[in-house]
Amino acid sequence: MFVILASLAATTVPAGKTFRCTPTRVWDGDGPLWCAEGPRIRLSGIAARETDDTCRSNQPCPSASAQAARGALVNLVGTPIGRSREGHVLVRGPTLTCQSLGNGKGIRTAAWCSSPRVGDLSCAMVATGTVLRWKRYWRRHRCENGM
Template sequence: MGLTLISTPGPFSAAFDPRGAIVAAGQVFACTPTRVWDGDGPIWCREGPRIRLAGVAAREIDNSCRLGHPCPRASGTAARDNLARLLGGALGRAPEGHIKVSGPVLRCISDGWAKGSRTAAWCSAPGIGDLSCAQLRAGFALRWPEYGGRKVCTTGG
């Protein structure tokens, strides 16, 4: 990408890893969601990063659970659809199969690299609060300490 710093609307800015839009751990950044794949991400941000929700795991979109990963009861499709709803609602599908969304700007805190070109992050949406905790409370995800699970969600997490 070549960018080392991007300014975003509002009080947030993001320092990106030049290897692929990984937001440095501890950085606060904004994400305007445009697409989502499954119940724990990635969430594509108009500003560049792809977010994997920190601290939780959802089933894969094909309903599988990888060996050693937490495996919630909710289907991959149900988890994805709930996350899309939290992100403003589904607007159709992108050619690759991702669900298009258009919601409010999220306030995110990076937990660092989440494999591939994803940033693990705790993101909050206006009126909803923390998305990882919302997915956890609704039963669409389970806690996963490997991805930033040090945080404890209030009320049911």
């Protein structure tokens, strides 16, 4: 069991590190977004509905459905190419550049990510109207449009 836990912990990128992520899977509108390089990213500063369309009591609750948020993220990061047996949307898209904020709960890395297609993913997701800014984690983050 120690070996399994050690290998899972290795996928969390330490805070402050810049890393690359070639997206391969999307679970929901705020992540995890799976990277070919290993990490699973929880996009920083935003909140989406859970896949069953519920919201957690300790986070903002957008009016858009979980399916709409996941579809928006899929379209922002690349092209859908299928489904995994676990329910992830499989994607193919350009490599993202991400800045880690550290552990995003479990084996996820909380990160601000930028796409060569759309720029800042958290800002782009807020602009879709399918997620909400989560003030607790957004802090001083700025989008190009001043949001």
